[in-house]
Amino acid sequence: MKRKTKESIVGFILIAPSLLGFTVLYLVPFIISLAYSFTSGIGNLKFVGFDNFKSLFTSGAYILAINNTIRFNFLAIPLIIIIAFLLALLLNRKLFGSRLLQSAFIFPLCIPVAAIVTIWQITFREDGVVNYLLDKFSISPVEWMDSNWSVMVLVIFYLWKNVGYNMILFQAGLASISEEYYEAARLDGASSLYCLKKITIPLIAPTAFFVFIISIINSFKVFREAYLLAGAYPNKNLYLLQHFMNNNFYNLNYQRLSSAALVLFIIIYLLVFIIFKTERRFAKSL
């Protein structure tokens, strides 16, 4: 009993610096900012219940931002999972040069976006490289940055930056699948495709689930790219939830910002909760 309490005290002492900073900088002010979302007025705060949320969900800018954020995720996340998985499959063959290739794919992770945003702009501008290639194939040029297509530019940027991270997660997952399964299947005369369908994909599912969650988290960071490419007020296809929140901060509309933050917090909280629950289930079933 005594040993237990001593251990608890040591445990708390070790997390104390981290916990203190975390509480002062994140936790307490976060709770304060949540309280904001139920009030109105500046200085003279008044409790208004859910009014801020009602006005939030009827605000055109918010709905636009939500729609764009969802659309971005629906395009980017399936793509990144499929591409990362295929790359991991190819690189796991241990072909000549596969280590060099692995480095090349995670290299963008280390490149600060600000350094290469000019290259991106030149590639996608009206007289840029992409339109040049389209022209070669007699396809009419697209206004990449100023049309429905601008979200695709962001998706490509996101893939370029993050596919390496997910690829490594998949490689680790593939490496943990025992070679014996494949040998047994091959003895039974199973084809490569059959092995992929019946062994690799079912056994990689937990990794894929984790990659899915990581991809969602990383997708929120894409704001940096969007901001650098198109500024604080981009065309309406690129206006993300983060633009909405950032701009409300600059306009000192803290109540609206806090309400939007609370909604996003709840969504992310649920996601984390689901991982915790399912991870435990996976762990038990093993």
Place this chain on the structure above:
Amino acid sequence: MIGNRKGFGGYILLAITHYFPLLILLVLFTFPILVTVTNSFMCKNEILEAYSIIPDQFTLFRIIPEKISLEAYYQMLFRNSKYLIYFWNSIIITLPIVLGQITISAFAAFSFAKIRFPCREVIFFVYIVVMMLPFQVTLLPNYISLKALNLYDTYLAVILPGVFTTFGVFLLRQFMVYIDDAYIEAAKIDGANIIQIMFCIIFPQCKAAIAALAILAFVDNWNMIEQPLILLKDQSMYPMSIFLANSSDLTYAFGILFIFPPVMLFLYGKEYLVEGIKMSVLK
């Protein structure tokens, strides 16, 4: 397996199914860096000529300079001090964050991984939730507390939230959980105290994770955009990342100066980085 099937046809097939797509991807992935490198050796006029908009004509990347010129580097390093000042600002902000985050996270991670104390799971859960929040959600809370602490518009305003991000704790804990408890038990029997256990047994085994965290934290903060814009009023304190995005002169040479430190770190520690990412899988 295709690779095992010897013969000319097998190699052709391998080339088509594997090397060709991989080669294209390799070029696409490294292309932006390649262009930045070669264009940094062009003189100003050549850059202007290459990328100005001419009606009814496409602008393509010029990869090979007409004449290799060090003009841009000379201008940046010796003719105008602002570039090096912004570079220095980035260092002042990034290094303390990386060092602080590693130190504080290492102790907390050890505690979460190897010591039992009340509410451990709950606190760790809260850490993970906050780790996953986008910057815009924690923006107002950070701003509120930094104002209250009188730190707004100082370097600490940008540094402290970086030091106390929970990502470091998460990553290192994932690594430490796998270290066998038997090591700790054996050390305890030999009379080692908790400090000795950490510094002599746990931390040395976490080298890869610490290196991975150093790289990821360095790149993330070297690249910071939102924080200084909001938490620093004085523009002369801005790091390179902000200045670079808004500057059109010497873009490429300045870009090279900017990516040099993270690229060096990457080349030095990429094995660790791969290892560290693999370990970040939740368990």
